[in-house]
Amino acid sequence: MRIAIGGDKAGESLASLIAAHLQATTLHTIVDMSHLEDNQPELYSELSERVGLAITEGNFDRGILCCGTGIGVCISANKIPGIRAALTHDTYSAERAALSNNAQIITMGARVIGPELAKSIVDAWLARSFDPSGPSAGNVAGIETLSRKYSEHHLPTPSC
Structure with a gap:
């Protein structure tokens, strides 16, 4: 399996720890996408887009994104049509993200969970x-239908 990992300024250390864990314990191909080549600061939305597109374009099978809480990268990744990202802060939600939601990306907060729990979540x-023929297949198909429906429409941006 090919796995893209990325962390913004707040999540970079957790992303690096997870990448090292996976490289030491699995045969998966791990690529840390935390930085652009010029190492310039970027928004977590840009990082989420880079990892999400790498998955939708078929270059990676799954992705792991980290920021301070895991929320910002999760919201951002879910804006990419075809991506299902799940915020995970325990092993049960991580299992269900795969089994019930077919989430290609999980997200975590470096300010929320510790390193050993993060490794357990990823594992x-x-x-x-x-x-795809299981009890959650209809729900995932429904998510895909919504993704296609609203990616075809340019909805007005809500004002705050």
């Missing part, structure tokens, strides 16, 4: 795979 997620 739990990677140990599971979605069954």
Whole structure:
């Protein structure tokens, strides 16, 4: 499996720790996409877009994104049509992200969870795979329908 990992300024250390863990314990191909070549600061939306597009374009199978809370990268990744990203802060939600939601990306908050729990979350997620004929297939198909429906429309940006 090919896995893209990325962390913004707040999540970079957790992303690096996860990448090292996976490189030491699995045979997966791991690529850290935390930085652009010029190492300039960027928004977590840009990082999420880079990882999400790498998955939708077929260059990677799954992705892991980290920021301070995991929320910003999750929201950003879910804006990319075809991506299902899940915020995970425990092993059960990580398992369900794979089994029930076919999430290609999980997100975590470096300010929310510790390193050992993060490793366990990633391991739990990677140990599971979605069954396209299973009980959650209809829900995932519904998510895909919404993704296609609203990616075709340019909706006005809500004002705050």
